[in-house]
Amino acid sequence: MLLSKLREAIICLRAGRVTLRYPFEPHDPAPGFRGKIAVDPALCFGCGGCAAVCPAGVILLRDRDQLNRVVEFHWARCTYCGRCEQVCPEGAITMSPQYETATNLPADMVLTLDVFMGPCQRCGRCFPATLHERLPVTGFRHDDHHARAGALQPARPGGNGGARTLAPAAPAAGGAA
Amino acid sequence: MRLLKDLCRKVFPRSLWVYHANAGACNGCDIEAINVLTPYYDAERFGIRLVGSPRHADVILISGPVTRQVAPALKRLIDAVPRPRLVIACGSCAAGGGAWFDSYATMGGADQVVPVDYYIPGCPPRPEAILYGVAVAMGLVPKQVAPEAYRQETLAELAQGRTHLQEAGK
Ligand code: SF4
Ligand code: SF4
Ligand code: SF4
Numbered sequence: 485m486l487l488s489k490l491r492e493a494i495i496c497l498r499a500g501r502v503t504l505r506y507p508f509e510p511h512d513p514a515p516g517f518r519g520k521i522a523v524d525p526a527l528c529f530g531c532g533g534c535a536a537v538c539p540a541g542v543i544l545l546r547d548r549d550q551l552n553r554v555v556e557f558h559w560a561r562c563t564y565c566g567r568c569e570q571v572c573p574e575g576a577i578t579m580s581p582q583y584e585t586a587t588n589l590p591a592d593m594v595l596t597l598d599v600f601m602g603p604c605q606r607c608g609r610c611f612p613a614t615l616h617e618r619l620p621v622t623g624f625r626h627d628d629h630h631a632r633a634g635a636l637q638p639a640r641p642g643g644n645g646g647a648r649t650l651a652p653a654a655p656a657a658g659g660a661a
Numbered sequence: 662m663r664l665l666k667d668l669c670r671k672v673f674p675r676s677l678w679v680y681h682a683n684a685g686a687c688n689g690c691d692i693e694a695i696n697v698l699t700p701y702y703d704a705e706r707f708g709i710r711l712v713g714s715p716r717h718a719d720v721i722l723i724s725g726p727v728t729r730q731v732a733p734a735l736k737r738l739i740d741a742v743p744r745p746r747l748v749i750a751c752g753s754c755a756a757g758g759g760a761w762f763d764s765y766a767t768m769g770g771a772d773q774v775v776p777v778d779y780y781i782p783g784c785p786p787r788p789e790a791i792l793y794g795v796a797v798a799m800g801l802v803p804k805q806v807a808p809e810a811y812r813q814e815t816l817a818e819l820a821q822g823r824t825h826l827q828e829a830g831k
Binding site for chain 2: 502503504506507511513520523525526528539540541558559560561562563564582583584585586587588590591592593594595596597598599600
């Protein structure tokens with residue numbers, strides 16, 4: 485009995501201090517840890533791929549108008565699965581190692597991103613915002629659904645009308661190459 | 662005398678006794694919350710210990726998205742806690758409903774049912790994250806997150822060659 489207690493005391497003394505100094509000293513997570521999502525606002529072009537795969541419905545898309553989309557990340561309910569990082573074609577989302585996310589306000593856990601979606605004149609794909617240099621070269625379409633629908637109507641009796649043959653409703657900034 | 666009282670309160674702060682309420686959690690958060698009490702993380706150095714009854718508790722730690730079944734019981738549980746009390750939502754489920762935020766079977770987060778003072782997102786939160794959340798609640802460390810809002814250039818700004826994201830070093 486006494487011997488076992490003694491042995492226990494020796495084991496404890498030999499182990500020394502095991503308790504972390506955290507939170508008074510930082511304790512970084514292991515590499516590969518998935519923490520709070522970090523979004524590079526310059527890279528996102530609003531494709532919505534991340535919103536489509538997110539199991540927790542963290543990412544909401546809202547279109548302000550034809551060219552401006554708001555991407556909202558309500559990451560309070562993020563499950564840190566990393567799917568959004570996997571599918572983002574531009575690498576705009578990364579899982580940061582940030583885990584010290586405790587807060588007292590739900591509004592702190594929202595990230596909004598106002599995306600300008602300049603589509604390519606040829607393929608219609610949106611440019612990532614960092615490709616400003618490419619914009620004047622390739623040109624981008626100022627797409628206006630309402631004007632296009634109005635312009636299409638008289639063309640209907642004579643066939644499919646064809647949005648492809650339609651001149652842009654407003655001159656595109658930058659212009660075509 | 663009052664000065665002495667204030668000083669005593671500063672030097673000998675109250676211990677936080679925690680009642681842990683599982684409101685439909687998958688057990689991930691509960692394991693991490695117990696992990697915080699092990700010698701490695703040792704929340705007891707802050708005077709934190711688990712108690713068996715909400716009537717003895719200062720803090721209620723809720724995990725899970727609050728299922729429909731448990732919601733009335735959770736309300737009664739919170740009412741049984743003497744004030745002043747602190748309600749902490751631990752985990753993404755409790756903080757915002759998690760992957761079940763719009764399920765018919767859950768209420769979509771602890772704050773849909775009871776007033777929540779602190780949120781600790783994470784699925785599950787690291788033991789460090791829970792410790793950090795408790796430290797934030799005790800005022801030992803500042804919170805690190807804030808609402809973030811970014812805006813890319815509009816068409817008009819692009820036409821003028823304005824690229825404020827690049828100016829901002831982004
Ligand atoms: S990590 Fe998973 S849950 Fe979180 S935002 Fe990305 S896809 Fe959604
Ligand atoms: S973050 Fe990536 S996947 Fe999500 S909308 Fe932006 S570009 Fe698309
Ligand atoms: S936040 Fe994640 S680990 Fe915690 S209860 Fe919900 S699903 Fe489980």
